Amino acid sequence: MGRRRFGTRHGKSSSALEVEGRTWPRFDFPPVDRARLPRVLAALRDVAGAAGLSVARVALAWHLTRPFVTSVIIGAKTREQLDDNLAAADVTLSPEHVEQLDGASALSPEYPGWILEWQKRDVRGVAGGRWSWTAPAST
Structure with a gap:
């Protein structure tokens, strides 16, 4: 297998990826999580x-x-x-x-997935992140 170097090119810092002597540019479409x-x-x-x-x-x-x-x-x-x-x-x-x-x-969660988890967060100590409300007892 060839030599792999991530984040460096010819000893200089770069966001280019070099694998087996080939260099990929800084811009990826679709985006790639390097x-x-x-x-x-x-x-x-x-x-x-x-x-x-x-x-x-x-x-x-x-x-x-x-x-x-x-x-x-x-x-x-x-x-x-x-x-x-x-x-x-x-x-x-x-x-x-x-x-x-x-x-x-x-993978990092993508929208709308991450917002669903964010909405479940603990808000002011309320379990499940939701405000609880109990209807008044009927008289």
């Missing part, structure tokens, strides 16, 4: 090391744990990479490893 990428790669490397598997095999196996994923696309250049990628179908990641990868890759 701070998330190093966290995900670090978690993939940790799990791969603990499981004795390649990072690619762990990444593919992890994607196959998602209930909404019906297939994965592999990108093998050599026979060895192809064999390794295909072997991901036989990998069962531990729940702890899946949780570690999910945590590292978790």
